[in-house]
Amino acid sequence: MKNWRYIDQKEMSASKGLATDEYLTNLHTNEVGSEYPAILRLYNYKDHSVLVGRFQDINAEIDIDKCKELDFGFGRRLTGGGAILMGANQLGICFTTSQQEFPWEHISELYTKLSAPILDALKELGIEATFRSKNDLEVEGKKIAGLGVYISPNGAIQFHASLLLDFDIDVMLKVLKIPIQKYSDKRKIASIEQRLTSINRELSTEVNMTDLKSVILRKYAEAFDKSFEAQNISTEEQKLIDHIASETYENENWIFQRSPQADMTGVSLKKTPAGLLRTYIGLKGENIKSVLITGDFLDQEEMLSEIESKLKWSPLDKEHIAQVVDKVVLEYSSNNSSSHLLGNDDIVNAIWIASQRALAEKRYTYNGSCYYPKAEV
Amino acid sequence: MEKIDKYEINQNYYYDADSHFWVDLNGSEARIGMSPLVQETSGSFVAVVFDGLDTEVKRGQSFGNIEAEKHVGPLNAPVSGVVTEINEKVQENPRLINTDPYGEGWLVKLKLTNKDEEIPKLIFGDDDIVSWFKSELKKFEDKGWIAQ
Numbered sequence: 001m002k003n004w005r006y007i008d009q010k011e012m013s014a015s016k017g018l019a020t021d022e023y024l025t026n027l028h029t030n031e032v033g034s035e036y037p038a039i040l041r042l043y044n045y046k047d048h049s050v051l052v053g054r055f056q057d058i059n060a061e062i063d064i065d066k067c068k069e070l071d072f073g074f075g076r077r078l079t080g081g082g083a084i085l086m087g088a089n090q091l092g093i094c095f096t097t098s099q100q101e102f103p104w105e106h107i108s109e110l111y112t113k114l115s116a117p118i119l120d121a122l123k124e125l126g127i128e129a130t131f132r133s134k135n136d137l138e139v140e141g142k143k144i145a146g147l148g149v150y151i152s153p154n155g156a157i158q159f160h161a162s163l164l165l166d167f168d169i170d171v172m173l174k175v176l177k178i179p180i181q182k183y184s185d186k187r188k189i190a191s192i193e194q195r196l197t198s199i200n201r202e203l204s205t206e207v208n209m210t211d212l213k214s215v216i217l218r219k220y221a222e223a224f225d226k227s228f229e230a231q232n233i234s235t236e237e238q239k240l241i242d243h244i245a246s247e248t249y250e251n252e253n254w255i256f257q258r259s260p261q262a263d264m265t266g267v268s269l270k271k272t273p274a275g276l277l278r279t280y281i282g283l284k285g286e287n288i289k290s291v292l293i294t295g296d297f298l299d300q301e302e303m304l305s306e307i308e309s310k311l312k313w314s315p316l317d318k319e320h321i322a323q324v325v326d327k328v329v330l331e332y333s334s335n336n337s338s339s340h341l342l343g344n345d346d347i348v349n350a351i352w353i354a355s356q357r358a359l360a361e362k363r364y365t366y367n368g369s370c371y372y373p374k375a376e377v
Numbered sequence: 378m379e380k381i382d383k384y385e386i387n388q389n390y391y392y393d394a395d396s397h398f399w400v401d402l403n404g405s406e407a408r409i410g411m412s413p414l415v416q417e418t419s420g421s422f423v424a425v426v427f428d429g430l431d432t433e434v435k436r437g438q439s440f441g442n443i444e445a446e447k448h449v450g451p452l453n454a455p456v457s458g459v460v461t462e463i464n465e466k467v468q469e470n471p472r473l474i475n476t477d478p479y480g481e482g483w484l485v486k487l488k489l490t491n492k493d494e495e496i497p498k499l500i501f502g503d504d505d506i507v508s509w510f511k512s513e514l515k516k517f518e519d520k521g522w523i524a525q
Binding site: 053054055078079080105106107108110111135148149150151152153259260261262284285286287289313314315316 | 418419420421422423424425426438439442444445446447448449450451453465468469470471472475476517520521522
């Protein structure tokens with residue numbers, strides 16, 4: 001039985017970090033490397049690097065000027081999903097393999113099998129996390145890790161997770177274009193804390209990155225009954241990685257590429273018996289890319305966060321939206337005694353109105369954020 | 378068209394068993410798209426980018442990339458050919474693959490370059506298509522792969 005390869009790296013630049021992921025993935029191609037053992041790479045980026053998903057409009061997702069001013073790296077991943085802020089306290093987990101080494105039949109299997117060691121590691125640390133259907137790991141409704149899968153044309157697999165040891169809300173607000181920028185500082189922080197958590201926020205004692213890597217590595221070995229052999233990137237490999245970085249990840253054609261699908265945004269503002277409901281929506285084609293529902297009811301943000309999560313990357317279909325809202329509100333109502341719940345119809349209509357405004361203003365979002373409305377409604 | 382469970386299956390097309398792509402053969406040309414089962418299990422398609430017109434692809438090689446709810450990956454051709462037409466509507470709105478897989482959700486047209494050898498490798502004919510699709514559907518259901 002061959003050992004699997006383990007690589008431990010830190011303080012990666014955006015381009016070298018991404019290029020290393022691609023280089024390692026390409027070791028598993030059918031033609032030349034189908035026998036290459038699986039690789040687990042645990043690493044972190046320099047403080048800070050902002051990475052967008054494969055087909056996102058980078059100008060719509062992150063403040064490039066602010067990144068340059070703060071000397072932050074930025075780049076475009078191979079995997080899909082949304083923009084993420086990476087740095088010393090965010091662990092990148094990259095697992096690359098091939099069909100031959102790691103047989104699988106369906107994408108869902110990759111997510112469940114390859115995220116299980118991360119859930120086990122969190123459990124050992126004292127955190128009960130679960131897999132959330134839209135490719136996140138969550139703790140009581142709050143995201144603690146984002147997951148992604150890239151499959152190369154030759155069938156190699158890259159599973160990637162970004163696990164939050166901790167996060168810095170101030171830094172996030174500086175560079176990520178998220179639709180709560182106009183709120184007071186207190187509201188901004190509360191809104192993010194309702195949707196995001198980290199290992200160190202969940203525990204009373206701090207975990208350091210070295211210990212976290214150690215437990216993750218051990219859990220991967222246990223889960224697949226494999227031994228890992230530490231083998232750092234060689235000088236020859238680094239030359240190849242540098243070439244990939246220079247050709248792709250430092251190339252503006254890659255970083256600033258645009259997909260043919262239009263990004264659209266809309267916002268609605270609705271008075272309800274529970275308070276003012278403000279809804280932002282981001283669409284990509286006829287898909288809901290993101291929803292943010294906020295208002296004068298911080299005590300219900302957990303429920304709203306759940307609705308947002310379930311609607312992410314789902315079809316723009318009013319019936320589907322209503323089904324999701326009904327289900328989440330029902331679950332929330334049975335577990336919560338609040339007497340100021342928003343009406344289901346209020347939530348559905350607010351989302352729908354925002355979406356119709358987005359469609360009416362179909363446009364590419366060069367001039368601002370895909371989240372940020374052009375003007376208050 | 379035959380309805381199997383909730384899926385409408387076009388029995389006039391050829392199907393690639395591995396990729397679940399359909400091939401609408403018309404002489405030496407073919408239109409390519411995805412069966413309703415593969416799109417159902419992938420979730421919503423979010424982005425489609427094709428390599429471009431006149432791209433020559435071999436069977437099993439990529440002619441573009443796609444982002445679905447679950448992954449980013451290649452579009453691997455079920456037959457070899459040269460891309461002669463790209464569905465611009467599906468580029469603008471990839472959800473058409475989900476909502477109208479045999480209609481406006483088609484992907485590209487190819488001028489076939491190895492038709493005689495490759496077409497016989499595809500599934501064709503009412504009975505074979507229905508039998509294959511039912512067995513695939515059962516497998517997907519048994520393993521819990523159908524998107525909820």
